[in-house]
Amino acid sequence: MPTSDTGEPTPSWRWPEETWRGHVEAVRAGRRLVPARWPGGARVAVALSFDSDHETIPLRDGETSPGRLAQGEYGARAGAPRILELLARHQVPATFFMPAVSARLHPDEARAYTRDGHELAVHGWIHERNTLLGHDDERELTARALETLTELTGQRPTGIRTPSWDFSDSTLRIMLELGFSYDSSLMADDEPYEVLAKGRPTGLVEIPVDWIRDDAPYFTMDRYGSVRPHSRPRDVREIWVDEFDAAYRAGGVFQLTLHPHVIGHRSRLVALRELLDHIAAHTGVWYATHAQVAEASRAVLRTPPDSAGAHDTRPDHPEATP
Ligand SMILES: [Zn+2]
Numbered sequence: 001m002p003t004s005d006t007g008e009p010t011p012s013w014r015w016p017e018e019t020w021r022g023h024v025e026a027v028r029a030g031r032r033l034v035p036a037r038w039p040g041g042a043r044v045a046v047a048l049s050f051d052s053d054h055e056t057i058p059l060r061d062g063e064t065s066p067g068r069l070a071q072g073e074y075g076a077r078a079g080a081p082r083i084l085e086l087l088a089r090h091q092v093p094a095t096f097f098m099p100a101v102s103a104r105l106h107p108d109e110a111r112a113y114t115r116d117g118h119e120l121a122v123h124g125w126i127h128e129r130n131t132l133l134g135h136d137d138e139r140e141l142t143a144r145a146l147e148t149l150t151e152l153t154g155q156r157p158t159g160i161r162t163p164s165w166d167f168s169d170s171t172l173r174i175m176l177e178l179g180f181s182y183d184s185s186l187m188a189d190d191e192p193y194e195v196l197a198k199g200r201p202t203g204l205v206e207i208p209v210d211w212i213r214d215d216a217p218y219f220t221m222d223r224y225g226s227v228r229p230h231s232r233p234r235d236v237r238e239i240w241v242d243e244f245d246a247a248y249r250a251g252g253v254f255q256l257t258l259h260p261h262v263i264g265h266r267s268r269l270v271a272l273r274e275l276l277d278h279i280a281a282h283t284g285v286w287y288a289t290h291a292q293v294a295e296a297s298r299a300v301l302r303t304p305p306d307s308a309g310a311h312d313t314r315p316d317h318p319e320a321t322p
Contacts, residue, residue: 042286079264182294
């Protein structure tokens with residue numbers, strides 16, 4: 001943040017254009033990366049993700065009481081197995097973003113993800129908040145997280161999601177330096193896009209997220225806070241069904257971010273099961289990991305902008321929705 005002669009931060013209304021424009025253009029959405037058809041001729045890509053944070057949320061905040069840790073342990077012990085079973089029953093692959101500390105606490109779970117054909121991807125070391133870290137700490141933790149998952153499973157992750165989608169001034173550079181091919185932490189579009197750094201293409205594919213398609217804001221509460229957003233799971237399912245239906249009509253991506261310790265509870269998994277039933281009633285659905293979606297999106301980068309851009313103007317086909 002710019003500072004005045006006295007060292008006080010300059011208020012934003014006094015910033016010159018180069019300052020506010022510079023902030024906006026540091027990390028920006030570039031070309032939209034939606035192929036005319038998804039692999040297999042599919043009209044929609046369904047990319048489910050689960051952030052297996054487990055105990056790392058309280059640990060990150062230095063909360064070490066057995067009571068708080070048990071709420072995270074539930075995700076590993078009860079939530080994750082239930083989710084894996086549901087995905088197997090629907091034959092749906094997913095991406096599991098797992099903090100390295102969580103993977104070290106539950107190595108069999110991390111290995112089960114890749115063994116069952118799912119993708120394991122980076123989600124920080126201990127669910128740290130990147131905007132509170134300096135560049136060197138953030139880089140070291142991200143590199144260590146990547147190494148840890150690689151050692152545990154024998155496969156090097158290609159994707160990353162910043163913990164809490166907290167994206168610092170250093171994050172993009174670190175992702176590029178460590179060789180990630182896609183990120184899933186930003187919210188500039190419904191569809192995948194190429195990330196620009198100061199207006200220049202980076203080759204990094206973004207698979208965007210949003211709090212609307214995340215279970216945490218609907219179901220989690222702070223015991224000592226005033227916000228208690230306990231939603232009815234079937235109301236949440238309705239929101240996600242609307243998101244899927246629109247993605248289907250647009251020929252785009254339906255992406256979801258869930259947490260084993262949140263959605264894994266019995267009464268909430270109903271929402272996911274019924275959503276999967278709704279999706280399964282459609283033809284032309286491509287279920288894919290985030291890495292697979294990133295790869296299909298990256299192929300658009302190899303085509304001239306005009307031919308890929310044609311997709312953006314394709315009319316919706318509401319009559320095709322069951
Ligand atoms: Zn997380």
